[in-house]
Amino acid sequence: MGQRIRFNAFQMNAASHQSPGLWTHPRDSAHRYTDPQHWVDLAKLLERGVFDGVFLADVLGVYDVFGGNHEAAVRHGVQVPVNDPLALVPLMAQATEHLGFGVTCALTYEHPYPFARRISTLDHLTGGRVGWNIVTGYLDSAARNLGLSNQLGHDARYDLADEYMDVVYKLWEKSWADDAVRRDKATGTFTDPAKVRPIRHAGTHYQVPGIHLCEPSPQRTPVLYQAGTSPRGVAFAARHAECVFISGPTETVLKRYVDTVRGGLVAQGRPADDVLIYAQALVITAPTEAEARAKHRELLEHIDVEASLALLSGWTGVDFSKYDPDAPIEHVDTEAGRTALASFSQTDPSRKWAVGEAARFIGLGGRGPVIVGSASQVADELERWVDATGIDGFNLTYALAHETMRDVVDHVVPELQRRGRYATSYSDGTLREKLFARGPRLGAGHAATRVRI
Amino acid sequence: MGQRIRFNAFQMNAASHQSPGLWTHPRDSAHRYTDPQHWVDLAKLLERGVFDGVFLADVLGVYDVFGGNHEAAVRHGVQVPVNDPLALVPLMAQATEHLGFGVTCALTYEHPYPFARRISTLDHLTGGRVGWNIVTGYLDSAARNLGLSNQLGHDARYDLADEYMDVVYKLWEKSWADDAVRRDKATGTFTDPAKVRPIRHAGTHYQVPGIHLCEPSPQRTPVLYQAGTSPRGVAFAARHAECVFISGPTETVLKRYVDTVRGGLVAQGRPADDVLIYAQALVITAPTEAEARAKHRELLEHIDVEASLALLSGWTGVDFSKYDPDAPIEHVDTEAGRTALASFSQTDPSRKWAVGEAARFIGLGGRGPVIVGSASQVADELERWVDATGIDGFNLTYALAHETMRDVVDHVVPELQRRGRYATSYSDGTLREKLFARGPRLGAGHAATRVRI
Numbered sequence: 079m080g081q082r083i084r085f086n087a088f089q090m091n092a093a094s095h096q097s098p099g100l101w102t103h104p105r106d107s108a109h110r111y112t113d114p115q116h117w118v119d120l121a122k123l124l125e126r127g128v129f130d131g132v133f134l135a136d137v138l139g140v141y142d143v144f145g146g147n148h149e150a151a152v153r154h155g156v157q158v159p160v161n162d163p164l165a166l167v168p169l170m171a172q173a174t175e176h177l178g179f180g181v182t183c184a185l186t187y188e189h190p191y192p193f194a195r196r197i198s199t200l201d202h203l204t205g206g207r208v209g210w211n212i213v214t215g216y217l218d219s220a221a222r223n224l225g226l227s228n229q230l231g232h233d234a235r236y237d238l239a240d241e242y243m244d245v246v247y248k249l250w251e252k253s254w255a256d257d258a259v260r261r262d263k264a265t266g267t268f269t270d271p272a273k274v275r276p277i278r279h280a281g282t283h284y285q286v287p288g289i290h291l292c293e294p295s296p297q298r299t300p301v302l303y304q305a306g307t308s309p310r311g312v313a314f315a316a317r318h319a320e321c322v323f324i325s326g327p328t329e330t331v332l333k334r335y336v337d338t339v340r341g342g343l344v345a346q347g348r349p350a351d352d353v354l355i356y357a358q359a360l361v362i363t364a365p366t367e368a369e370a371r372a373k374h375r376e377l378l379e380h381i382d383v384e385a386s387l388a389l390l391s392g393w394t395g396v397d398f399s400k401y402d403p404d405a406p407i408e409h410v411d412t413e414a415g416r417t418a419l420a421s422f423s424q425t426d427p428s429r430k431w432a433v434g435e436a437a438r439f440i441g442l443g444g445r446g447p448v449i450v451g452s453a454s455q456v457a458d459e460l461e462r463w464v465d466a467t468g469i470d471g472f473n474l475t476y477a478l479a480h481e482t483m484r485d486v487v488d489h490v491v492p493e494l495q496r497r498g499r500y501a502t503s504y505s506d507g508t509l510r511e512k513l514f515a516r517g518p519r520l521g522a523g524h525a526a527t528r529v530r531i
Numbered sequence: 532m533g534q535r536i537r538f539n540a541f542q543m544n545a546a547s548h549q550s551p552g553l554w555t556h557p558r559d560s561a562h563r564y565t566d567p568q569h570w571v572d573l574a575k576l577l578e579r580g581v582f583d584g585v586f587l588a589d590v591l592g593v594y595d596v597f598g599g600n601h602e603a604a605v606r607h608g609v610q611v612p613v614n615d616p617l618a619l620v621p622l623m624a625q626a627t628e629h630l631g632f633g634v635t636c637a638l639t640y641e642h643p644y645p646f647a648r649r650i651s652t653l654d655h656l657t658g659g660r661v662g663w664n665i666v667t668g669y670l671d672s673a674a675r676n677l678g679l680s681n682q683l684g685h686d687a688r689y690d691l692a693d694e695y696m697d698v699v700y701k702l703w704e705k706s707w708a709d710d711a712v713r714r715d716k717a718t719g720t721f722t723d724p725a726k727v728r729p730i731r732h733a734g735t736h737y738q739v740p741g742i743h744l745c746e747p748s749p750q751r752t753p754v755l756y757q758a759g760t761s762p763r764g765v766a767f768a769a770r771h772a773e774c775v776f777i778s779g780p781t782e783t784v785l786k787r788y789v790d791t792v793r794g795g796l797v798a799q800g801r802p803a804d805d806v807l808i809y810a811q812a813l814v815i816t817a818p819t820e821a822e823a824r825a826k827h828r829e830l831l832e833h834i835d836v837e838a839s840l841a842l843l844s845g846w847t848g849v850d851f852s853k854y855d856p857d858a859p860i861e862h863v864d865t866e867a868g869r870t871a872l873a874s875f876s877q878t879d880p881s882r883k884w885a886v887g888e889a890a891r892f893i894g895l896g897g898r899g900p901v902i903v904g905s906a907s908q909v910a911d912e913l914e915r916w917v918d919a920t921g922i923d924g925f926n927l928t929y930a931l932a933h934e935t936m937r938d939v940v941d942h943v944v945p946e947l948q949r950r951g952r953y954a955t956s957y958s959d960g961t962l963r964e965k966l967f968a969r970g971p972r973l974g975a976g977h978a979a980t981r982v983r984i
Contacts, residue, residue, distance in 0.1 A: 192677075
């Protein structure tokens with residue numbers, strides 16, 4: 079029996095996430111993203127499927143690289159409109175007992191002092207089921223609307239991020255002692271002031287002299303997720319992350335990311351298996367292979383090339399409106415563009431790829447693989463990806479909300495459980511305890527617990 | 532039959548709010564503020580009592596004026612620990628159908644672009660039941676932790692606030708046309724890009740060129756609450772507010788505030804009754820007068836003078852640790868301090884007041900009156916305050932969570948209903964419709980709808 083396979087659900091508080099044309103499918107219900115019941119239903123479904131958690135993506139800007147404006151993104155609903163992901167956590171937590179929440183918050187967009195309080199609040203209200211996907215932000219449009227003339231450079235964002243992490247670690251881990259709060263009605267001592275310390279942070283980017291505003295929450299620091307695969311991003315993840323999300327179209331690409339991340343951990347003095355790695359994937363399944371293939375064909379008809387290129391342009395910073403969809407990808411005259419497209423063409427190097435074909439690849443399921451078949455076939459395939467790449471599980475996207483997830487929960491989860499490769503129930507405790515079977519808090523070796531105040 | 536009397540519940544995501552020593556009472560349960568069920572219970576209770584809403588106070592700092600440090604505030608739990616109020620809204624909205632939510636957010640502490648999205652998200656998820664209590668922030672400790680060397684001056688804060696309001700109004704009211712979102716699966720048009728406009732805001736404090744990230748929510752702009760009673764605060768309220776919170780210990784003080792606010796509205800070209808005014812009050816009631824008076828005596832024993840002075844020092848900026856609690860209030864050598872204390876002494880000008888006695892006044896129910904008696908006596912008293920001052924209702928604080936609110940709902944609400952002075956059910960629609968029996972959106976005369984982009 080192989081190692082356990084883990085599932086996260088990859089979602090966004092928007093009508094369209096990783097399969098940008100699929101909202102046009104008659105059975106898609108993602109446009110219900112403004113209805114709380116949409117999220118309550120999802121949370122209950124995922125908990126029934128013993129998912130580790132729901133991972134909420136976010137952008138604080140629009141995909142306006144394609145054509146130099148927001149028109150294509152707006153027309154196709156490409157991650158716009160997009161609502162605040164944090165508001166979904168209390169909702170979904172109320173409807174569940176165990177499901178975890180990994181919320182994307184770009185640290186360049188909010189000051190660490192109020193942010194630390196927001197997360198502590200959610201960790202309290204969820205009984206310690208909150209994770210934070212640390213991103214530094216990649217859309218210039220977001221930076222511009224925050225009054226910055228443009229995004230900080232990539233490495234500069236990570237330098238700022240390191241200081242940001244120091245500030246929130248000091249607030250979460252060091253400001254309040256475990257036994258600071260007494261609630262001693264007899265002496266009138268709610269909190270022992272000697273056990274609450276100002277963090278006195280005086281850095282390059284932030285000055286935070288005071289105490290954290292929140293008493294220690296079940297996890298103190300939320301479970302830390304990261305998704306960077308650049309050298310600086312990997313170094314950041316190796317220092318901070320407990321879980322890593324990766325996305326790539328082939329086993330080769332994924333294995334390279336996995337090796338890089340695990341190598342980065344070792345370089346930081348952490349065990350290679352100290353993080354859980356989830357790879358993005360889309361599973362299309364049904365009771366029989368024939369039905370699954372029919373469903374897949376039906377979904378393919380809803381791919382939208384322009385919408386996909388708008389997404390890809392935002393991810394890469396390359397304006398793909400300049401290229402004929404029929405042009406061979408070698409005609410793309412920027413290296414970033416060619417590299418992005420070439421990675422998709424590796425899924426089938428036997429033929430010549432055009433720009434539009436690469437767009438069609440990401441049009442269903444984004445940058446990850448699409449795995450189609452009966453439960454048994456999908457399970458075989460998932461096991462193969464895990465065993466070949468060294469990932470710990472999958473960050474599963476949807477084509478249709480919530481049908482795709484329901485299919486996985488109803489068909490694939492029971493099959494993996496029969497094979498002994500998937501949890502049949504949750505363990506107790508906080509999200510961190512469920513993931514790592516250690517304590518509710520970060521261990522002494524982690525950067526968070528080593529900060530000094 | 533007089534006009535309808537309205538109730539809001541004045542709460543905070545903290546263990547101690549307006550009656551700073553009362554957490555030591557055996558029956559108080561406010562320390563359960565980190566438990567979602569605490570808030571769900573409250574929301575259901577208030578909806579049973581047909582309250583207009585729950586008003587969530589907030590500070591993003593500590594009360595560290597008293598003694599020049601945070602010790603007294605921390606020891607007595609004086610509004611610290613304090614969690615993020617916004618996280619409570621999705622929770623309480625899920626448990627109710629009609630209750631409104633007025634959330635305090637200091638606009639000097641978050642950039643308007645992400646803030647506008649946070650509020651739009653909540654307005655969507657609550658079906659249009661969100662209000663925003665606009666505050667400019669009054670604690671230096673908050674400003675310092677955000678990296679500002681100190682708070683902006685009082686009037687400068689309001690100038691910045693006016694620009695902030697322009698930005699959020701543009702985002703909420705002007706960026707997306709009502710018919711922008713099409714969700715037309717046949718043509719693949721999620722949103723008509725011609726109906727979504729960048730706001731192109733280029734101001735003194737903020738540069739926001741882009742579009743709002745959210746589609747129009749039920750109310751677009753949340754119901755706007757304000758609490759300032761300074762001349763600049765009143766001018767701000769007269770321009771922006773739909774509801775105003777005031778607090779004062781006597782009818783004379785309240786009537787002066789009411790007249791000032793209503794006069795300010797007229798000066799801005801708005802009808803004098805264009806805002807609903809809620810005055811802070813604490814109601815102590817029980818089935819009989821004797822039981823209510825006994826309960827009141829019991830509560831008085833839990834007042835904490837030091838905790839009250841810590842609160843008052845934060846509100847006024849005057850360090851009251853420097854004065855003997857037995858000193859007559861005339862001995863206070865700052866005008867702000869004397870003025871604050873003198874207003875409480877007006878509740879009983881027949882005797883000499885000392886500093887500690889003024890602290891005891893605010894120690895139970897803060898700056899508002901404490902109304903004690905049977906349901907019938909309390910109803911008489913509330914009617915009298917409304918008729919004498921011109922307020923529309925009360926912002927009711929609690930001494931004990933949630934006993935104080937339960938007593939009001941069980942005893943006072945039915946009594947006022949019998950008298951025809953309190954609603955017996957909610958009307959349909961958004962919070963704005965429930966409050967004003969007009970449409971879900973702000974009217975054409977409001978500053979929000981007059982901004983241009």
